[in-house]
Amino acid sequence: MIDLRSDTVTKPTPEMFEAMMSAQVGDDVFGEDPTVLELEAKGAEILGMEAAIYCPSGTMTNQIGIHILSSPYEEVVCYSGAHIYRYEGGGVAGTSGLSFRLIEGDRGRLNAREIEAQINPNDIHYPKTSIIELENTVNKGGGCYYTLAQIKSINAVAVKHGLKMHLDGARLFNALVETGEKAADYGQYFDTISICLSKGLGAPIGSLLVGSQALINKARRVRKFMGGGMRQVGYIAAAGLYALENNIPRLKEDHKRAKALEEALHKCSMVESVLPVATNIVIFKLKENHKVSETLELLKKKGILAVGFGPHEIRLVTHLDFDDAQLEQSIAIVKSL
Ligand SMILES: *Cc1c(COP(=O)(O)O)cnc(C)c1O
Numbered sequence: 001m002i003d004l005r006s007d008t009v010t011k012p013t014p015e016m017f018e019a020m021m022s023a024q025v026g027d028d029v030f031g032e033d034p035t036v037l038e039l040e041a042k043g044a045e046i047l048g049m050e051a052a053i054y055c056p057s058g059t060m061t062n063q064i065g066i067h068i069l070s071s072p073y074e075e076v077v078c079y080s081g082a083h084i085y086r087y088e089g090g091g092v093a094g095t096s097g098l099s100f101r102l103i104e105g106d107r108g109r110l111n112a113r114e115i116e117a118q119i120n121p122n123d124i125h126y127p128k129t130s131i132i133e134l135e136n137t138v139n140k141g142g143g144c145y146y147t148l149a150q151i152k153s154i155n156a157v158a159v160k161h162g163l164k165m166h167l168d169g170a171r172l173f174n175a176l177v178e179t180g181e182k183a184a185d186y187g188q189y190f191d192t193i194s195i196c197l198s199k200g201l202g203a204p205i206g207s208l209l210v211g212s213q214a215l216i217n218k219a220r221r222v223r224k225f226m227g228g229g230m231r232q233v234g235y236i237a238a239a240g241l242y243a244l245e246n247n248i249p250r251l252k253e254d255h256k257r258a259k260a261l262e263e264a265l266h267k268c269s270m271v272e273s274v275l276p277v278a279t280n281i282v283i284f285k286l287k288e289n290h291k292v293s294e295t296l297e298l299l300k301k302k303g304i305l306a307v308g309f310g311p312h313e314i315r316l317v318t319h320l321d322f323d324d325a326q327l328e329q330s331i332a333i334v335k336s337l
Contacts, residue, residue, distance in 0.1 A: 002326045002333075003305045007171075007199045007254070007280060007319035012239055016202065019242040025234035028054070029224070035234030039241045043195065043208040046244065048187030051216035052208045054237055055228050058083075058170045058196040061209035063091045064226070065192035066131060068211075068218045069164040072097030074130040076166075077118050079108040081140030083168055084133055095226075099127050107141030107275070110134065112153040119161050132158050135168040137175045140309075143258070143281030145175035148185055155189040165189060170196040170207075174279040177251045191215065200251050200280055201243035202320040205236045247320065254280040254318040257327045261316055264334040270295065272312070282316040283309055302333045 003009045012020065026032035036054050043052040055061045062084050066076060076092065078085060080102035084092055092098050101118045103110050110132075120126035132154060137145045158165050167190045169175075176183055186193060192211040197203035209219055223229060255277075262277040265284050274284040286295055292308040299306050299314075309315035 001300075001305055002303055002322065002330055004316040004318065004322065004330070005305050005307045007317045010202045010204075010320045012204055013202070013320075015246075016239050016242045019238045020235050023234045023238035025232040027231050028233050029229040029231060033232065033234040033237065035241065036237040039237045039244070040208065042241060042244055044210050046183045047193055047195070047210045048184035049193070049210045050213045052210040053216050053219045053223060054233070054240070055207050055209060055223055056205060056230065058168070058194055058198075058207040059088045059091065060223070060226060060228050061194035061207040062088060062166070062168050063095050064219045064222045064228075065166045065194055065209050065211070066092055066098065066133070067096045067222050068215055069166060069191055070096055070098055070130045073099075073127055075099045075101050075120065075127040076131040076133050077101045077103065077110075077115055077129060077163075078133040079103060079105050079110060079135060079138065079140070081108050081138075082133060082135050083139055083170065086140070098131075101129065105141075107144045108135060108138035109141065109144060109146055109150070110154065111150065112157045115154060116157045116161070119157075119163070129161070129163060131164045131166055133166045133168065135170070137171040137279050137281070139170070139281065142275030142283040143171070143174065143277065143279035144275075145178060145278055147179055148181045148189075151186075151189050164191045166191060167193040169193050171199055171279065173248050174200055174251050174255070177249065178255065178279060197240035197243050200254060200319060201240075201247045203236070203239040203243040206240045208240070250320070251280065254320070254322070257322060257324070258282050258316075258318045260327055261318070261330060261334070264331040268334050268337050270337050280318045282318075283313055284316075285310075286312045286314065288312075298337070299333070302336065304330060304333055
């Protein structure tokens with residue numbers, strides 16, 4: 001079975017396993033796990049920020065980031081298809097007591113002008129706008145990405161209006177291998193950045209929230225009350241460290257394979273359109289007479305696992321465990337549909 005449901009489905013390679021097995025560990029709630037400390041320092045350094053905190057999931061790092069940048073009754077501005085809005089179980093409302101101001105954007109990429117238009121005036125009727133949240137790459141937008149210049153202009157709006165900036169960078173490195181920009185240049189434009197180690201980077205578990213030392217100190221308190229304080233977690237942090245050190249440049253290969261899938265889908269008679277592939281996500285729309293559920297069943301029978309991603313859309317995601325042989329097989333399956 002070729003599993004293209006998500007880039008989260010990867011399993012550790014023997015080399016990553018070796019790094020996990022030989023990790024030095026301690027109790028991380030006491031701040032005594034050397035491998036976690038090393039991973040956090042490395043994550044902060046890569047993104048040009050002071051400190052980082054290791055968490056079980058990207059949902060948790062997003063939720064903590066939003067929480068420490070806001071107070072209840074305030075508002076977060078983001079894309080209408082943002083992960084924090086659509087896929088985190090309503091956490092932002094529950095954990096932080098915020099409302100959302102949603103923007104469609106260009107495949108989920110927001111621009112400075114449209115964000116500025118959604119900032120509430122200082123009037124007691126309106127929630128206080130406090131956070132601009134961006135996603136890079138944009139999952140619902142089919143893996144498209146921002147350039148640093150776009151982010152810089154959004155940051156100027158944040159500075160002008162005294163707003164905080166949070167980045168859901170679950171797939172930030174997928175964006176960076178395409179733009180060629182440096183991760184270290186990102187830190188200056190955001191208060192907090194969340195990155196996932198368990199997506200394209202291939203670790204089995206884990207995300208990092210990166211920010212100033214003062215914010216990460218706050219984040220430690222929030223992670224504890226959310227139940228995210230883990231003990232001898234260096235065994236899995238070692239996988240994250242291995243991923244950061246070894247698996248970033250190879251993301252390009254995933255993007256090449258996603259492009260090849262896009263080409264094959266263009267020739268498939270069941271397919272109405274395909275969102276232009278920018279990184280490792282392929283979202284295609286079925287023609288009117290085909291149902292998502294039935295098409296997923298058909299794909300499964302032929303050996304591909306995918307997920308529904310809208311009333312007529314299906315998503316495929318390439319990753320570390322999807323190789324050229326599987327790509328050839330997938331293309332043959334798409335051709336046979
Ligand atoms: C996967 C993902 C996350 C985090 O998800 P978890 O499953 O909680 O790790 C956050 N944002 C985006 C855009 C994602 O794709």
